[in-house]
Amino acid sequence: MKKIKELISFCYGNDVVRYVFFGGCTTLVNLVCFYILWNLCHLNLNIANVISIIAAIIFAYIVNSKYVFQDKCETLKDHIKPFGKFIGARLATMVIEVGGVWLLVEQLHMNDMLGKFATQFVVLVLNYIFSKFLVFTSGRKS
Numbered sequence: 001m002k003k004i005k006e007l008i009s010f011c012y013g014n015d016v017v018r019y020v021f022f023g024g025c026t027t028l029v030n031l032v033c034f035y036i037l038w039n040l041c042h043l044n045l046n047i048a049n050v051i052s053i054i055a056a057i058i059f060a061y062i063v064n065s066k067y068v069f070q071d072k073c074e075t076l077k078d079h080i081k082p083f084g085k086f087i088g089a090r091l092a093t094m095v096i097e098v099g100g101v102w103l104l105v106e107q108l109h110m111n112d113m114l115g116k117f118a119t120q121f122v123v124l125v126l127n128y129i130f131s132k133f134l135v136f137t138s139g140r141k142s
Contacts, residue, residue: 015068019128022063027120030056034116049101049116050094057090060127069136082135089130093123 033055037048061083065071073079097119104115 015132016128018068019064019131022060022068023124023128025063026056026060027124029059030120031113031116035113038112045105045112046098046102049098053090053094053097057087057094060090061086064131064136069131071136085135086131089134090127093126093130096126097123 030052033052037043100119101115104110105112
């Protein structure tokens with residue numbers, strides 16, 4: 001029981017572990033949205049991809065702000081500046097993701113879900129670096 005408590009304490013106290021967990025959840029939001037829009041709704045590949053990324057960005061900001069980096073934003077006004085930075089960083093990685101999916105699926109003829117999933121690893125690492133060092137740099141709970 002003591003080992004379990006130590007593991008939970010480590011996981012909760014470590015922003016990398018929290019980021020990986022919520023990054024996985026964000027990736028799941030992205031992939032599920034993409035699958036539904038591309039395979040079930042038959043939207044254009046790039047439109048389905050962009051909409052799924054937008055849904056994931058909104059989800060990611062909420063969980064990163066509240067649970068991963070534990071910022072102290074209390075009002076909507078407090079969130080404006082970090083949300084703007086977050087969107088800017090995510091737009092940069094969105095370009096990488098859209099280009100990567102296009103390259104892998106359309107040009108290299110990789111399976112659509114495999115191509116989408118493959119780009120997530122690069123995006124996950126870049127998003128952590130941007131969030132940790134550019135977006136949520138002040139106002140963290142200690």
